[in-house]
Amino acid sequence: MILCVVDADPLSLEALTFARRLGDDVEAIVFDGADVDGYVARAHRVGLDEYAPEAWAHAIIDLEPDVVVAAGTDRGHEVLAHAAARLGVALAANCVDASVDRDTLLLTRQRWGGSLLEEARLAGSPKLLPMAPHAGGAAPPGAPAEVEELEPSITDEHLRVRVVRREEPTAGAIRLDTARVVVGGGRGVGSKEGFEELEELADLLGGAVGGSRVVTNLGWRPHADQVGQTGARIAPELYIACGVSGAIQHIVGCKAARRILAINKDRNAPIVQRADWAVIGDLHEIVPAIVAELKRAS
């Protein structure tokens, strides 16, 4: 049986689609009361009060799956890493593709945040496959799933690491990883204050502001705003990259963007080569001009 780990994260839907590509016998183990109707015929729902990675891993192992697929999230990777450690089997992190080859799986996984791919063979059982983020689309729902309540024998040991409290995001704040538009700034923005123009453009478009690693290392933006291999992976409709050169560590963070508009002094900057549209020149003239034009048009 191919088991897909599902929680409230929207990337879970990508994992369900990925799991269905591997075979027909797909079931879901559902945490956080997520909805899997249409994706699987059978689901096991686990009622746990709070996220506890070892308890999730325990519940997954209890179902004795042959293959486990999880979303490309912190949780997906963490839970399957616990399962791998407990069972003493391999774990193929950041998977983007897999196919069955007799007793093994042939798979492709990301390295270097996706700027390099590894083709590998995975043996052993169960086969544990956390996906890379944004590695596949979500299929449309079909028929409702038959849901069975699962009561795994959770002990205190499984709950020694668990979320004890949470701090909710600021109300109304637009999240970088789910924003429709991201306005990103690089070294070319020049200063912390230089981001005010980018903020204004993002506000007008209902988007979020991001920055390159240089920008967060210089303290111009908080690290939570970083787009790249060591920061957020974004997937907006449009990424407006202002004064960003486009190092590969940054590109892997924004390559799931549907479209890129680069604003850069250098016509030959790597980001311009990757963009759909470009405006060449000083971003501190161009961004305020776009803001003014948007205000005039509205």
Next chain:
Amino acid sequence: MRVLVCIKRVPETGARITLRPDARALDTSLLGFTISPHEECAVEEALRLVEAHGGSTTVLTLGPDAAVEQLQNAMAMGIESAILLETDGDEWSAEATASSIVDAVRAQGEPFDLVLFGNEAADSGDYQVGVRVAHELGLPCVTGIKGIEVADGRLTARREAGGGWEIFEVALPTVVTVKEGINLPRYPSLPGRLRAKKTQIERLTPEPRGSGLELIRLVVPVEDETEVEVLGTGADAAPRVVTVLRELGLVAS
């Protein structure tokens, strides 16, 4: 408290990745090497915790003799002692790496109160060595952490989740994997560099072990060719930008 930081030596890739002819590893002949970014933050966090609470710091890596460079860089930042698990330079699996670290930790006379890792290495992105080490040592493990506080033998850890934070509490000893952003690492100091050069590094030679994950080959992905359309130069391009935004349905028309 006694803190161990496990780091990885990784190449500093340039604008594009070049592979060896056998496609089993990067061609690093023209590249410099560095401590993987999340792990550099783990080094900084170890220093800050020991500065605040007292104790000792040790850095460990598994890699070739050349990885002495990264151990010395960590010591130049302020780490007191170093352990090299020396290999012939081939990449080791996550399972073999974790088992070797566990053996080395057990071989140390006194146990560690805190073992720090980076959340995932920049090159292999395996996301599991810290978790495996914790399991083998029977310790709890929190991963992806961007804030640590220690008080009364307990550790509170913060992880970004959905734009907010989720907070974990565990008793020491524990394993924690951290992410860049938990701190801004300090630069190595000159006296630190001199001291690092003089510090004897403990060397162990672990035995390689097999893995269920077998590398077939590495592939540099083919980039989608996009034909960039230059909308103009300078502020004069603004109306055309707004036209594009409108066509994408991102502004009311």
